[in-house]
Structure formats: C-alpha cells, structure tokens
Amino acid sequence: MSGPGEVIITNVTKTFSDTVAVENINLTIPDGSYCCLLGPSGCGKTTLLRMIAGHETATEGDISIGGQSVIGLPTGQRGTSMMFQSYALFPHLSVLDNVAFSLKMKGVGKNDRRGQAYEVLKKVQLDPLADRMPAQLSGGQQQRVALARSLITNPKVLLLDEPLSALDEYLRLQMRAEVKKLQIDLGITFIHVTHTQPEALALADLVVVMDTGHIEQIGSGRTIYDEPATTYVAEFMGGWNVFGGQVAGVEADMQTVRGAAGEEFHVPVDGHTKGQDLNFGVRRDKVHLAGTDGQEDRGNSLNGKVHAIEYQGSWVKVTIERPDAPELVAVIEDREYFARPANVGDEVTATWSAEDVHLMEKAIGEQNLIGESF
C-alpha cells in the first residue's frame, strides 16, 4: 500500500561536473515514517534531500512521491516542504508574514492568510511573537517559525536539513522531542538529514547510513546500532570495537580467527572456510576487564595497558592500548568497575564472550571514521 507520503528513490545518481555526489541510490521511505539520512559531511545526504525537494535535479534515476514520479515537477508542486539549516527566514517580513508567505504566493487574501498563519503559529506556541521580525528572535524561536512556515503548505513530506545543528545542547534535546511529537501528531513523512548519531537513533523509524555517495545500511535505529552491516556503520555509529582477521579453524559452533597482530578471536560460525578474511566487532559495553566479576575468561581475551579512564556516571569508559594494534574500549557498568577499579598504566585483560561478537562486511567506502561513544 503506497500512501501519499511514500517516497521511492530508484537508481538515483547525481554528478556535479566531474564529482559524483550520490551514486545509484535505491531507497523506499514508507508513508508517515520518520526517516533519518545519517552520515558525515560530504556523504551526499543533503544532495539526496535537495533532489527530493527539487532544489537539485537528479542526473539519472527516478524519484516518486505518493506513487507519482516528481522528476521535472517544480519545487513548489511536489507535496514536499523543506526546512533549511539556516532557517532561511525572510528578514524583511514579520514572523506572521513569513509563515503566510506561501499563501501570499497562491494569492490568498491578506486577512485570510494571516488568520491561517496565526493558527499554525499557535501550534508551535509562537503566536505571541507574531509581529516580531526574525532578527529579534532566538535561535530556537526562529526554528519554530521555519517549522510553521514549512507546515502551512500541508506537505505530504517534510524535509529537514540538519534542523537541530544550530541550536545549543539544551535546546537541541528539547526541540528533538518536540519534532518527534509533531511528526507523530501530523502523521506525515519526515525526512531528516543529520550527522549526529544519537539524533538519528532517537528520532527515526528508518535510519539510512550513508558514506561518500552511497548507502551503507538501511534499518531501524536498533538494527543499525546493534547489528551494523559493515565495519563503517559500526565505526560511524560508535560504541563498537571493530576487528579483522583470517579464519584459522572452524569447529561445530565456533570459529577461530587470527588477527593482524597475531591475536586469536573466537567468533560465531557463519559458513566461512579456513583462510577467509573476516570482519567482526564487539560492542564496547560487552567487554569486561578480567577478574572484575569473577568470570575470568569469556572465550575472547586481549591484553593491553590502560590508557585512559573516563567516569561517566552510570558507566566508566576504559581505553586500552595494545602494541601494534588499534586500541580497545571497554564500557563497564559503574558497580562492576568500582568492585575492582584499574589505574592508568595497569596491565589488564579485556574479555568478552563469543556470542557477543557480531560479524560484518568490510566497508565499501574508504572513509575511516571513529564514532563517538555515547
């Protein structure tokens, strides 16, 4: 069943003179869902959003909204509405006239359009500031005006280009919750571009992780975080220790993998044969320090030296340095950690069970990003 706000992107490619911004993208965004396009700057997520809006034309491929191709349709007639990163409020118009702008363009009479705009401003609780000029508003208020201006056209799809990035931390969390509530209330499709992982996880029904012009993984926030398809996704989302190695031996329910530094890993079987290259990872919060909870060996263990200890309240982040190998991070619950705390410089053994190891593909892209842990 395709609804009015279903967006289907088929084989879309966009090139700017000689650089490829977006390459052969296929994506279906269900009607009424909250979709986040997530990726570092330059990954093509904004270009994709702008192509849906009609501010850029796709070099190849098709984009359809509500079952109808919008290729060739002008921006104002696609049933989309865009909220700009800089808000793009008209500085010469009052808050009310900014919101009423699209109605004015349609030729709606002054009193009528101002009345409607006032109603939308009420929805975002800005009706008391209707007569102000945009320059007199705070960042958060400007954002609400931009939101109201986008909503007055009754879009089927609302496109948000990094809507929260210009706000300070406190406002960002507050607006994040409000935007989500608004989407649920309106029931229309939201497509939200962001480079902030927690934002995507908190908001989206569908997260699309992008890198250098292509999609790395599409899935729910939980899938993306807990079962990253590629090493890139695991590293970009953060919270993972990513390893690689060669299969050294396969048993009934376990296979042994030898890493580049000679270390031995035990990981679940998945039809691999001896000698094959394998990429896998373990979530940082599944890694324990040996001895801290009585269970010495969980099947996998690595030795190293404590490089940094960061106390974060309910958990402690322990960074472990290993000679000639990437560092390892353990995120340990506070009680478990303080039962036997470590010091910087201590030799420790990090350990985790084979069941917690997740197999993944090597990333297609070349960018190597270390995600922030959160």
Added chain:
Amino acid sequence: MAPMIERMQRYTTALQLTPLGITLLLFLIGPIVVILITSFWKFNGFMTTPDFVVKNYVKMFSSGLTLDNYLETIRIAAIVWVTTAVLGFIIAYYLVFDLLTLKSKMLLFLLCVVPFWTSGVIRMIAWIPFLGKEGVINRAFMGIGITDEPLEFLLFSEFAVIMSYVHVFTLFMVAPLFNTMAKIDPALIEAARDNGAKGWQILLHVIIPLCKPGIAIGSIFVISLTLSDFTAVRLLSGANVGTVALSISNTIGSLNFAYASANSLFLLIVLLLIVGGIMRIVDVRKQL
C-alpha cells in the same frame, strides 16, 4: 601611573576623531559657511562686495526662471534616476545571480570600472561623434534605411544630456546594488521557491525588498550627481536645456558670486530634503 593612563584614555576618542574632524571642517563645513556668507553680499553689476542684504534671495524666489530651472532639473534627474535604477538592477542581478564563478563576477565588475579611468567630461564629449548629424548612429540608421534624414533629436538636446548621465552614473547604481544583492542568502531564494513562489514572485517579494538599501544608496549617488552637474548640459544640450547647476555656473561666469551662492545653498537644501526623504523610507544603515 594609573590616573595618568586614565586621563590619557579620556582623550583617546577625541584624538582619534581629530583627523576626520579637521578634514570635514576644512573641506565641507568651511566652504559651506563661505557660501552662506557670500550669499548675503551685494553685486553691483561688475563685482561682488561684502555686505548684508537679502536681495539675492528675494530675486531668486521671485524669478519665474528659478522655478523653470528646478522643474527641468528635477525632471531630468527623475528620468536618469529611473533609468539607472532599472539598468543598475539588471546589471547587478546578472553579476550576482547569473554568473556562477567569483572570478567572472569580479572580472566583469572590474570591466564596469574601467571607464572611470578617463575623465567624466571626456566620456560626455565622446557622445558627440556618436550622436551628431554625421555621427555613427545617424549614418548607420541611414545606411540600413531606418531613416532618410539624420535624426536631429539625438545631439544638442535633452536626450543627449540624459544619455550621457545614464552612461556615466549607472555604475553608481550598480556598485551598491551589487553589494546588497551579494549579501542575500541563496537559501532565501530556495525557501521562496519551496513556498511555491514563481520567478517573478521571488523577484518582487524577496529580492527587490532586500535590495532596498542598495537602491537607496545608489539613488542618493545618482540624484546628487545629476543635480550638481552642469558640464553635460553645457556640452550636449545645445542651449536647449536649462538646469539649476548650469544657471549657477553661468551666474559665476558673470561674476555674480552672491546670487550664485544663494542659488547653490537652495539647491543644497533641495538635495538634502531628497536624501532625507530617501533615508526615511529605507533604513540605509543595514547596508553599512
């Protein structure tokens, strides 16, 4: 030591303002005061002598020629203003929005400035061989067969004067407009388009309102330059046009400095009123 520094700091602002103050006093306020004083002097038919009479003002306001001159001047200024505003807007729009690279923008903008390397008077005289009876345009028109006889209105007419003003002053409109337009956030134009605005609606409801400070500053330049110029009128009008500035220049030629001063002061007041009016309508400070 501390009170000494404090005392010095008190004078710092005054000290920093001194060069500007002296310049303004010497080259702006001083001459105006001299003109003001001279406007009350007496002219006896041969020379101007110090005195305190209001005769010059009485003569100016009672002469029908004054009104005629002002009406003609304001009419020419209005035509030049509208023409340069339209041309300037189109040129600035092309430079800012149609040219994609900064390099081409700068190159063409510099090209606009090149004519300023020659004197304005020469650029005005340069129209004579173009517009004259045997000039380039008439010969071309007759050559193609558009006209059989040379067009008389082209040279030594109000047309020629306006033509040269538009030619010389359009850049004064282009420069401030270019400046304001370049400051318009491209996202605003996209936002307008996103809100369903068509091309002309974007122009009318977004670009022109945001260009108001630039139009205002350009207008002040063009209007004040047109009101104060007499060379084009003298060279190109063939005595068919009488403007205030030309009449002032003629009065000076006949050594009646007193009457010329009175007329100059009144022209200055008219100009200040126009500038004041523009500043009231548009907040020029946004541009600065």
